[in-house]
Amino acid sequence: MEKQVFPFTTRTEFVGHLADCLGRARHTxxxxxxxxASWELGSSANDALLRRFLKDGGRLQLVAHDGRQMERDAPRFLRLLKDYGHLIDVRRTSQQLRQLTDSFCIGDQRDIVRRFHSDHFRGEAVFDCPADTQTSLERFITIWSESGPGLYANSTGL
Incomplete structure (x- = not known):
């Protein structure tokens, strides 16, 4: 397939590209x-996409500074975590990483939806280009390794 790049500037565009990325992923x-907060992980549409992904054996890794928003506003995601906790890992960043403000989703190390700053919806979606995911993937691995346990299905406190 040929690389596809989609710049975006609105919440609607971000949510749409995120759904595409979630729907395309098969492994990771x-x-x-x-x-x-703005990812709508608890929406019925994203719940269906993630359930299909996990049912087929995909692995989901999330890292956040704070999980109170998901605990409060995403009960479907908490049920997903309970149902598929063996395939979902959630971590909370350490204090020294709390200044990070970007936001991204990497699917199968070939697709990425990234916002340049989490307070804004300006960003880009790139599909079918592993090279474009490499920097963010390395960043994710570093963030992951410097983060600790997070949200669990039966407890709070991501």
Whole structure:
């Protein structure tokens, strides 16, 4: 397939590209955001996409600074975590990483949706280009390794 690049500037565009990335993934999803407040992970549409992904054996990794927003506003995601906790890993960043403000989703190390700053919806989606995911993937691995346990299905406190 040929590389596809889609710049975006609105919440609607971000949510649409994120759904595309979630729907395309088959093996791995790696997500980072300060709090996932604008990701709509608890929406029925994203719940269906993630359930299909996990049912087929995909692995989901999320890292956030704070999980209170998801605990409060995403009960479907908490049920997903309970149902598929063996395939989902959620971590909380350490204090020294709390200044990070970007936001991204990497699917199967070939697709990425990234916002340049989590307070804004300006960003880009790139599909079918592993080279374009490499920098963010390396960043995710570093963030992951410097983060600790997070949200669990039966407890709070991401």
């Amino acid at each position: 999803l790696q997500l980072f955001d300060p709090d996932f």
